Amino acid sequence: MSRCPQFCVVGHPNQGKSSIVSTLVENDSVRIGVESGTTEQAERFEFRMQNKVVLALTDTPGFQRARQVLAWLEQVAVAPADRPERIRAFLAEPQHQQQFPDECRLLEPIMAGSGILYVTDAANEVSRADEAEMEILRWTGQPRMALINPMSEQHNAAAWQATLSQFFQWVRVFNPMTASLPSRQALFKAMAELTPEWTADLTRLSQQLAARDQQRLLDVSLQLAEYWCRQVSRREPLLTLPPLLTDSPEVYLQQQLDQAELQLFQQLATQWGHGQAELQRDVNWELDHDQLMNTETWYLWGLQQKELLVVSGGAGMAAGAMLDMGLAGSTMMLGALTGGVLGTAGGWLASKQLPGKRLGWLPLSGKKSYVGPVKHPNFPLVVMARALTFTQLLWLRPHAERSRLALTAKASDWSRPEQVRLLQWAKQLQNDQWKSKQQQELADWISEGLQQRLKAVLQQEQQQSFL
Numbered sequence: 391m392s393r394c395p396q397f398c399v400v401g402h403p404n405q406g407k408s409s410i411v412s413t414l415v416e417n418d419s420v421r422i423g424v425e426s427g428t429t430e431q432a433e434r435f436e437f438r439m440q441n442k443v444v445l446a447l448t449d450t451p452g453f454q455r456a457r458q459v460l461a462w463l464e465q466v467a468v469a470p471a472d473r474p475e476r477i478r479a480f481l482a483e484p485q486h487q488q489q490f491p492d493e494c495r496l497l498e499p500i501m502a503g504s505g506i507l508y509v510t511d512a513a514n515e516v517s518r519a520d521e522a523e524m525e526i527l528r529w530t531g532q533p534r535m536a537l538i539n540p541m542s543e544q545h546n547a548a549a550w551q552a553t554l555s556q557f558f559q560w561v562r563v564f565n566p567m568t569a570s571l572p573s574r575q576a577l578f579k580a581m582a583e584l585t586p587e588w589t590a591d592l593t594r595l596s597q598q599l600a601a602r603d604q605q606r607l608l609d610v611s612l613q614l615a616e617y618w619c620r621q622v623s624r625r626e627p628l629l630t631l632p633p634l635l636t637d638s639p640e641v642y643l644q645q646q647l648d649q650a651e652l653q654l655f656q657q658l659a660t661q662w663g664h665g666q667a668e669l670q671r672d673v674n675w676e677l678d679h680d681q682l683m684n685t686e687t688w689y690l691w692g693l694q695q696k697e698l699l700v701v702s703g704g705a706g707m708a709a710g711a712m713l714d715m716g717l718a719g720s721t722m723m724l725g726a727l728t729g730g731v732l733g734t735a736g737g738w739l740a741s742k743q744l745p746g747k748r749l750g751w752l753p754l755s756g757k758k759s760y761v762g763p764v765k766h767p768n769f770p771l772v773v774m775a776r777a778l779t780f781t782q783l784l785w786l787r788p789h790a791e792r793s794r795l796a797l798t799a800k801a802s803d804w805s806r807p808e809q810v811r812l813l814q815w816a817k818q819l820q821n822d823q824w825k826s827k828q829q830q831e832l833a834d835w836i837s838e839g840l841q842q843r844l845k846a847v848l849q850q851e852q853q854q855s856f857l
């Protein structure tokens with residue numbers, strides 16, 4: 391049985407080695423920016439697809455005394471073909487384990503069959519020690535590729551390019567902080583060419599990732615559709631209210647809606663390898679100030695007052711009539727309102743009150759035994775806009791990116807017919823006219839929308855992160 395492709399990631403501290411590992415194996419538990427030095431151990435990270443290890447990367451501490459090691463290697467004259475044997479002789483010397491612990495930890499996995507990813511930010515001049523490192527890596531004879539991580543201004547890019555191409559089969563620019571799937575696939579393709587032994591595996595990995603993302607799109611669309619339906623139709627029985635909240639059932643409903651959103655976000659983060667970082671950032675989440683039910687922000691997320699009037703009116707009309715209407719004159723808006731769906735829009739618009747100032751739009755049901763569902767016409771749009779924006783942010787987030795994942799308010803860019811459509815769905819849900827056909831239509835609508843947004847960003851991204 392042949393082993394899966396393995397690579398040691400080698401380079402000086404703070405060149406972005408761990409960042410590259412994290413992004414490539416899609417795992418945010420790889421520690422980044424940790425003080426590195428002799429105590430840091432080489433650590434192996436596996437990338438699994440369908441429970442099978444398809445790629446293994448070893449994050450190494452790097453060389454400490456490369457020039458001394460090279461001096462030892464060069465003590466005797468050896469033919470190029472015998473250089474790997476000379477490296478093995480170096481490792482076999484008992485005192486070298488103590489004298490050169492970092493070099494041994496680095497060279498052992500390489501000589502056991504690992505390829506090499508050499509990482510530099512090309513900021514400093516190429517030093518003699520750098521040359522010694524590259525020379526030693528060449529002596530191993532293992533498949534090797536150099537990655538320039540464009541972290542800062544690469545003052546010495548040309549010199550590094552010229553030097554690296556003397557020692558490595560491939561020299562590429564790769565940015566672990568921005569690289570989304572197309573860039574990683576391009577990198578895997580280049581890695582696949584390093585040795586015939588791994589060509590098939592790495593080519594397959596690239597294809598599997600494409601298939602995985604297709605499946606992910608379908609799965610997340612169903613997940614979001616289900617979530618949206620639950621939020622839009624959510625009502626809470628008054629009997630089960632915690633004693634402290636019996637006087638304010640609306641607050642209780644808000645809390646439940648907020649929690650459900652947070653739960654969805656955390657679930658997605660965990661599913662996609664961002665679980666660790668998310669949990670650390672929970673307390674700092676912008677959500678504290680920008681929660682789903684914070685109605686002051688609704689206008690940023692969803693629709694302005696006037697538009698809302700038209701759209702919520704239109705949802706009650708024949709869909710065809712609405713499509714041609716666009717932003718209609720005021721008489722027409724009034725007419726639309728009488729056929730209006732979510733009904734309550736007229737009430738609060740007439741009183742010129744922002745919905746957040748008064749909770750009247752959170753009606754108790756007829757028998758007063760439930761609170762909810764939320765009837766505000768902006769609510770279904772807000773729920774969807776937030777979920778889609780979060781999904782997109784998370785989807786595009788490389789695993790080396792550890793900054794806070796903050797939801798930023800963004801006006802909905804859906805076309806008016808689409809907004810009407812969402813509101814119609816909401817009406818059907820709240821009136822118990824929901825069938826699996828609508829559920830599928832909703833999921834398809836989500837999937838198409840997500841795909842379009844992602845495609846535009848990804849095409850642009852690929853030209854920046856892998857060159």
Ligand SMILES: Nc1nc2c(ncn2[C@@H]2O[C@H](COP(=O)(O)OP(=O)(O)O)[C@@H](O)[C@H]2O)c(=O)[nH]1
Pocket residue numbers: 401402403404405406407408409410421422423424426539540541542565566567
């Ligand atoms: N701006 C920027 N910062 C980066 C990039 N790659 C790594 N870093 C940062 O550089 C620091 C060191 O990165 P790390 O991956 O731990 O480097 P390592 O010591 O070589 O493993 C961390 O603070 C990273 O966030 C990059 O491409 N751009």
Ligand SMILES: [Mg+2]
Pocket residue numbers: 407408409421422423424426449
């Ligand atoms: Mg590191």
